[in-house]
Amino acid sequence: MRKYYVALLAAAFVAGVVSIGFAAPSAKPTIVMAGKQHWMPGTGMLKGSQITVVYGDPSKPGLYVIQLKIPANTTYPAHYHGEDENVTVLSGTLWVGLGDKIEPQKMVALGAGSFGSIPANVHHYAMTKVPTIIEITSTGPRTMIAVKKP
Numbered sequence: 139m140r141k142y143y144v145a146l147l148a149a150a151f152v153a154g155v156v157s158i159g160f161a162a163p164s165a166k167p168t169i170v171m172a173g174k175q176h177w178m179p180g181t182g183m184l185k186g187s188q189i190t191v192v193y194g195d196p197s198k199p200g201l202y203v204i205q206l207k208i209p210a211n212t213t214y215p216a217h218y219h220g221e222d223e224n225v226t227v228l229s230g231t232l233w234v235g236l237g238d239k240i241e242p243q244k245m246v247a248l249g250a251g252s253f254g255s256i257p258a259n260v261h262h263y264a265m266t267k268v269p270t271i272i273e274i275t276s277t278g279p280r281t282m283i284a285v286k287k288p
Contacts, residue, residue: 168193177207183214183282192273196280204280205273208232213265215240216285220258221276227252230270236262238285261285 175190187208194202205228216238225232227248234254235245240263248254256262 175205180206183217183284186212194278196276196278198278200278201275202278202280203273203275205271208266208270208272210266210268210270213240214263216261216263217282218259218261218285219256219276219283220281221278222258223256224275225254225256226273226275228271228273230266230268232270232272233265233267234262235264236260239263239287240265 170192175192177188177190179185180187180189184206187206189207190205192203192205194200196202196204208230225248227250229250231250232248232252233242233245234248235241237244238261242265245265
């Protein structure tokens with residue numbers, strides 16, 4: 139019986155390799171070498187930060203990946219996005235909190251290598267104490283909407 143399962147798994151693997159080997163490529167590979175990003179000044183709520191588009195187009199429907207260089211002592215007030223936001227901290231520390239107003243005592247420090255996923259429409263805020271670089275993966279078009287103060 140064990141030989142049967144091993145043979146079945148081997149056949150499934152080979153079938154997968156063969157189908158992958160003959161599949162037509164659907165897109166060109168994207169490679170962005172470290173230090174070769176095209177950094178641009180952030181606008182709107184991202185003013186003061188620098189942004190680079192690593193993959194896709196945040197202004198259009200579909201998957202995109204961007205990176206942000208955030209200076210020390212930057213604060214992003216309470217806001218939300220109309221799409222899920224997946225954040226990986228590449229360097230530094232990003233302090234994040236949930237809610238409609240900044241409450242430093244409730245913030246969590248996400249150090250380099252940390253990951254967070256914030257569902258669409260969840261109110262949150264962030265700040266840095268040291269220069270920090272984050273990578274955001276989401277689907278466009280990207281939105282960033284300030285929470286209106288009561």
